[in-house]
Amino acid sequence: MSEYIKIKRGLNLKLIGEAVKTVVDLPIAETFAIKPKDFVGLTPKLLVKVGTNVLAGTPLFFDKNNEEILFCAPVSGEIIEIVRGAKRVILEVKILADREITYTPFERSDPNQLSRKEIIQQLLKSGVWPFIRQRPYGTIANPSDTPKAIFISAFDTNPLAPDNDFVIAGKEVHFQSGIDALKQLTSGKIHLNVAANSSPAPAFTQAQNVQINSISGPHPAGNVGVQIHHIDPINKGEIVWYVQPQDVVIIGKLFTEGVFDASRTIAVTGAQLNQPQYYQTVVGTTIKNILADAGLKEGDNRVISGSILSGSQIPADGFLGFYDSQITVIPEGNKYEFMGWLAPGLNKFSMSRTFFSWLTPDKKHNLNTNLHGEERPFVMTGQYEKVFPMDIYPVQLLKSILIEDIDMMEKLGIYEVAEEDFALCELVCTSKIKSQEIIRKGLDIMRKEFS
Structure with a gap:
């Protein structure tokens, strides 16, 4: 039975730079990279070397702690660099991409006709398994576990986040195929959580084998952790898996088309872009050409792969994170402000009434990275x-x-x-x-x- 959850505590951060709902399909980027640091607790072991030619779906490395879990190339091309850090830790595996992607063929099948073991094996050998994560710990799911439930948050309440209803439109078949595969992996329910008081995409409202829950309220209502807490809380010894909507589509394509198609529609957002909009790309792409097309403004900018609240800083020629569907560009906060907090602050954001900006609650702000102070004693403030x-x-x-x-x-x-x-x-x-x-x-x- 579906549930309605109303989140009362939280905060919607209104920012300048929302993406216009136009999808731009640029020519495939020159370089791609898979970054082991995107995966919590991963100790990678390489399966390729510089000069190796790969197809989309060719294993690049595996997890030393669980050798079944493979991480595969999102595109075809040649391995051009293995970037290492301190103590020779692998930071990036870079691929010089072909102009057209060639895929490793996998078996096409109907997930409803496969056993749980067969589905897991297909997900593991294709490199699609890492898209399935677990709570607790936020790590890649262990294929030997059986979760009590699987959660899919169909909406994102982060600032300037992509609209999943727009992104998933037209992908109903692949999304349902992904649901059918995931259903075989749990003895419990698949909770598909949509935003209340909205018009969810048909892929969500017409999905089968799921429990559709409606959730309302400010951010972080779209966070899967908040949804799990209110619908099916995790006790000690229990495991819940979760998957993002676009990753469900990737899972579905593996079974319907027999390929590891890591395509992703991302929202390129932020006040430091002249034309924030959506782009059709592939996991791990370099963002250099995307930022140029979106009109990156001159100045000292902070480029973030993911949300402004919890994303990772990357260079302007860096690579999209494995789980990210958003690029955010904001100004760096490396300038001193005259009078600081003593000024009226008409253009400053504040949760309290410290600044007069509280008189315009619907105003969109242009935030930077300035902390406005240093770390202080950790005291109770409420x-x-x-x-x-x-x-x-x-x-x-x-x-x-x-x-x-x-x-x-x-x-x-x-x-x-x-x-x-x-x-x-x-x-x-x-x-x-x-x-x-x-x-x-x-x-x-x-x-x-x-x-």
Whole structure:
């Protein structure tokens, strides 16, 4: 039976630079890269070397901790560079792409006619398995586990986030095929969560083998962690898997077309672009040509792969993150401001009434990266609780992580959260605490303790 969830606590951050709903299909980029750091807890082992020719779907490396999990090339071409960091850690596997993508052929099949084991094997050998992640820990799902449920958030409430109803339109067949494959992987339900008071795409409303739930409220209502917490909370020892809508389409194409088609429609957004819009591309693409086409403004800019709240900083000629469907470009905040917080702040964002901008609540802001201060004592202010819509004490959880109290972390709900769930807490924090880093530290501690 479907559920209706109303999220009351949170915050919608209105920014300049929303993507116009026009999809631009540029010629395929020259270079692509798969970055092992996009995968939490991964220790990669290379299967290719510089000069190797690959097809889309050719394995590039595998996880040393689980050799079944392969990471495959999203395009065909030649391996031109293995970028390494300190202690020879693999940072990027770069591919010089062919002008037309050639795919490794996989078997076409109807997921409804396959066993769970056969579906898992198809997902593993094709490199599609890493699109399935799990809570707790936010890691790639373990194929030997059986989750109690699978969650798909059909909407994204992050600032300037892509509209999934627009992105998924016309992909109903592949989306349903992906659902059919995922249904075989769990003994429980597939929860497909849509935004209430909206008109979801037919791919969502007409989906079979799912429980469609309606969710309303401000960000982070679209976060899968918030949805899990309110619909099917995670207790110790339980596992929930989750997949993004566009990744469900990739799974579906594997079975309907027999290829690893890592195509992705991304929203290129932000105040530092003249023409923010959507682009049809492939996972791991270089964003250099995309930013040029979108009209990157001159100046000192911050380019982010993902949301402004929880994305990763990349160079202007860097590569799209494996799970990202958004590029955000904002100004760097490396300039001093006259009078600082003493000014009226008509153009500044504030959650409180510190600035007169509260008189124009619908105004869109042009935020930069300036922290407006340095880290201060971590004290109780009540700010976190205003934007954190889970029945968890966020400040107490963060402090239990800082002292590495495992028992207290468990009691305070560490299994239910991930970094993105604390992004708003980090935004509104007057103490400038790096909440997302602390949460990742806590999750890593728990994962190592119980692995």
